[in-house]
Amino acid sequence: MIDETIYKYALINAAKHKGKAIEKAVIGAVMSNEPQLRKKAQEVSKKTKSIVEKVNKMTPQEQKRELQRLGIKLEEKKAKKKKGLPPLPNIQEKVIMRFAPNPSGPLHIGHARAAILNHEYAKKYKGKLILRMEDTDPRRVDPQAYQMIQEDLKWLGIKWDQLIIQSDRIPIYHKYAEKLLQKGKGYICTCKPREFKKLKDQSKPCPCRNLPVEENLKRWEQMQEMPEGKAVLRVKTDLKHKNPAIRDWVGLRIVEEAHPRTGKKYRVYPTMNFAVTIDDHLLGITHVLRGKDHITNTEKQEYLYKHLGWKPPTFIHYGRLHMDNIQLSTSKTREGIQKGTYKGWDDPRLGTIRAIKRRGIQAQAIREAMIEIGAKIADTTLTWKKIYGLNKNILDDMANRYFFIAEPIAFKIKGLPEHLKGTIERPLHPDHPERGQRKIPFNGEIYIQKDDLKDAKLLRLVDAVNVKVRDKSLEYHSKSLEKAREYHAKIIHWIPIEGSIPAKVIMPNAETIEGLLEPDAKKLKTDDIIQLERFGFARVDKTNKKITLYYTHK
Ligand code: GLU
Numbered sequence: 001m002i003d004e005t006i007y008k009y010a011l012i013n014a015a016k017h018k019g020k021a022i023e024k025a026v027i028g029a030v031m032s033n034e035p036q037l038r039k040k041a042q043e044v045s046k047k048t049k050s051i052v053e054k055v056n057k058m059t060p061q062e063q064k065r066e067l068q069r070l071g072i073k074l075e076e077k078k079a080k081k082k083k084g085l086p087p088l089p090n091i092q093e094k095v096i097m098r099f100a101p102n103p104s105g106p107l108h109i110g111h112a113r114a115a116i117l118n119h120e121y122a123k124k125y126k127g128k129l130i131l132r133m134e135d136t137d138p139r140r141v142d143p144q145a146y147q148m149i150q151e152d153l154k155w156l157g158i159k160w161d162q163l164i165i166q167s168d169r170i171p172i173y174h175k176y177a178e179k180l181l182q183k184g185k186g187y188i189c190t191c192k193p194r195e196f197k198k199l200k201d202q203s204k205p206c207p208c209r210n211l212p213v214e215e216n217l218k219r220w221e222q223m224q225e226m227p228e229g230k231a232v233l234r235v236k237t238d239l240k241h242k243n244p245a246i247r248d249w250v251g252l253r254i255v256e257e258a259h260p261r262t263g264k265k266y267r268v269y270p271t272m273n274f275a276v277t278i279d280d281h282l283l284g285i286t287h288v289l290r291g292k293d294h295i296t297n298t299e300k301q302e303y304l305y306k307h308l309g310w311k312p313p314t315f316i317h318y319g320r321l322h323m324d325n326i327q328l329s330t331s332k333t334r335e336g337i338q339k340g341t342y343k344g345w346d347d348p349r350l351g352t353i354r355a356i357k358r359r360g361i362q363a364q365a366i367r368e369a370m371i372e373i374g375a376k377i378a379d380t381t382l383t384w385k386k387i388y389g390l391n392k393n394i395l396d397d398m399a400n401r402y403f404f405i406a407e408p409i410a411f412k413i414k415g416l417p418e419h420l421k422g423t424i425e426r427p428l429h430p431d432h433p434e435r436g437q438r439k440i441p442f443n444g445e446i447y448i449q450k451d452d453l454k455d456a457k458l459l460r461l462v463d464a465v466n467v468k469v470r471d472k473s474l475e476y477h478s479k480s481l482e483k484a485r486e487y488h489a490k491i492i493h494w495i496p497i498e499g500s501i502p503a504k505v506i507m508p509n510a511e512t513i514e515g516l517l518e519p520d521a522k523k524l525k526t527d528d529i530i531q532l533e534r535f536g537f538a539r540v541d542k543t544n545k546k547i548t549l550y551y552t553h554k
Contacts (some may be wrong), residue, residue: 006048011067012056015074019060022433023052031485043483066189074176085120085374088287090314094125096286099153101161102134103145105153105330109325109351109366109382113321116370118289119158130283131160134276135167136269138259139484142334148345152353154470156363164283166275167261173270175309176278177233177252181216185307186251188219190231190265200247202241224268237303237307249273249300273297277304285313289375292317318377322421326351326384348508348550359508359538360529364392388553390394395529395537396554400428400435401491402524404532404549405503406515410446410497413467415476416444424463438520445497447516448474452492460484460491495519503547 008027014021027048030037037044056065067074088095097118101111106441122129131153135141146165153160180186189196189208199206211219223231233252241247251274258264271277276297280288288298298315305312327333328351336342346354356366368390373380421444425437442464452459458477466484467474477483484491499519504512524530524547528540537552 002037002040002043003047003051005037006030006044006051006121007055008070008072009033010048010052011063011070012074013056013074014058014063017431019058019063019151020056021052022430023048025053025430038482039487041485042480045482082113082500083495084231085124085371086118088121088125088314088316090287091125093286095122095125096284097122097127097289098130098132098280098285099158100132101149101293102137102272103142103149104126104138104140104396105142105145105334105352106345107353108147108328108330108355109323109326109353110321110328111152112156112353112366113318113370113373114290115153115156115158115189115396116367117318117375117444119160120367120371121287122290125392128161129165130162130285132164133166134272135165135259135261136170136173136272138257138269138276141167141260141362141550143260155353155357156366162283164279165261166270166279169275169279170262170266170269172282173239173252173275173278174268177268177274178217180235180251180304180307181220181233182213183307184213184236186233186235187216188223188231189234189248190219200239201244205239209234209236223254226254228254228267229313230254235300235304235307237300240516243296243299245296246303246386247298251304257448274304277301280313281305281308281310287314287316289318291321292319294375316375318375319377321373322379322381323351325382326382332439343445343510347510348506349510358539358541360395360537361387361391362394364394366495384553392537394529396427397431399529399531399537401426401430401531401533402438402521403440403495403518403519404503404515404535404538405447405449405493405495405500406505406513407450407494408516409450409453409499410445410447411474413444413465413474413476414470415447416465417476419480420465420476438489438518440518440520441496441499443496443498444533446494447497447500448492448494452490454535456490458484458487458489460489461469461494464493464494501547502545503549503552505532505535505549506551521547 006026009307010026013026013029016412021409027235030044048261099115099118101107119129133146189206191206191208191442196206216492232250234248235251237246237248239247250271252268252270254267255269256267274455280355302312304464327349333342333350337344342350345352346358348355365387369387370384422442424440424442426440427433427437428435455467458466460466465479468477495516495518500516503517504514506512524540524543526540529537531537536554538549539549539552541550542548
């Protein structure tokens with residue numbers, strides 16, 4: 001009977017591991033699934049070795065047949081919901097999409113949606129992706145952002161075919177401003193903003209609106225020299241439009257601030273809506289995929305397409321993405337960095353791409369989340385929990401395991417038999433024996449975690465021995481796992497005092513947990529992702545004398 005049960009679990013385990021069952025895993029499975037056999041743990045241990053050997057000698061077909069014969073149906077890994085993105089409408093020519101961030105800071109997870117969706121669609125249709133830096137407001141440009149954005153995109157796995165920087169193209173916008181004036185579809189307005197607004201709100205034209213073309217062209221010339229705020233170029237729309245914001249919107253304005261890239265070369269800058277329209281047309285963008293907070297902008301832009309006799313691209317607006325507990329605002333973040341609240345753009349409390357990366361979240365997890373959310377118009381909420389779930393699927397297989405002891409307490413185990421001292425071996429990864437073993441010297445002088453002592457009478461030091469918890473000491477009790485089970489001992493991790501490595505873990509709330517890592521952690525390199533057993537996943541950030549880790553999630 002016992003043989004048959006072990007045989008069954010060995011077959012199941014073999015199926016999970018490419019036909020090769022792992023002895024320890026089989027024992028573990030028997031113990032946890034067949035509680036009645038726990039009393040016979042020793043017998044199970046003894047028999048498993050030969051049964052596993054027998055199973056491992058069988059061909060995959062034989063193993064399969066045996067599973068069938070025993071009526072065991074393996075839980076098929078749920079076929080991955082490979083939903084992918086729904087098709088884009090209006091596919092007639094080569095698809096050209098763009099991601100158009102403002103270089104006011106690095107990207108955050110909110111930007112990732114626009115970036116990933118545009119990239120995915122460009123790939124899907126073998127089209128082209130343009131990265132366009134929208135920097136026509138000199139006051140909102142962070143000179144470092146051009147570089148940071150490109151780094152962030154590269155990390156996200158986004159490749160663009162062309163880089164456009166709008167501040168390189170000011171003469172182009174000026175040319176189309178003039179064209180618009182020539183066509184009588186725009187005008188230079190010198191009204192005080194407050195006066196203009198009063199008229200506009202009553203759907204009345206301001207005195208500038210109906211000036212002749214020549215006068216407007218003259219004013220346009222003069223505008224290049226005027227002080228900031230004295231004149232704007234307005235794009236004619238419908239003064240009766242139900243949304244006053246759309247009525248005769250501003251296409252170009254004077255900004256006296258030096259631009260970080262072009263200095264004081266220009267004074268008249270296009271607004272976002274003006275530059276976006278000109279560029280989307282000139283760059284041949286076929287599909288504009290953006291948030292529904294841009295719907296009013298789309299409407300404004302449609303007037304400009306019409307005035308210039310251009311065919312608008314297909315506009316697709318997706319819903320808002322609410323993000324729970326994620327600090328996203330670039331200006332607030334910048335303020336926080338300046339005040340010293342945040343350590344930098346990659347502070348673990350932030351939702352920037354660089355913060356997420358530093359914490360060991362994988363670009364693939366972000367991509368999967370965004371594809372799942374897609375471009376639907378309904379609002380969605382994205383939680384850390386969701387991101388962690390996707391990320392864990394990736395990390396589980398990738399991360400090697402190590403012991404980390406927070407709040408270590410040192411003990412010398414009393415009464416430890418000499419012959420039980422030695423080196424414990426533990427797999428770097430339970431499902432990947434080929435990655436090898438960690439070697440953990442065990443001479444009875446150990447650290448354990450303070451909180452593991454709470455209410456404990458008997459503890460099992462995993463893979464080593466069972467110890468009785470005395471007032472201020474640990475005392476050897478027994479060796480076997482079965483004994484530990486019998487006494488319901490908590491199984492805890494531990495590390496040897498000798499060779500332990502000082503470490504600190506930076507938590508998502510930026511708190512630091514000091515502790516110690518097992519000796520083999522000395523092999524770790526920056527950017528390795530590991531699992532601290534019983535603690536959580538973490539990314540190796542620095543490896544000096546002290547190892548710094550960033551906590552990812554449980
Ligand atoms: N620079 C704009 C933004 O980031 C682009 C909007 C768009 O047209 O997609 O909001």
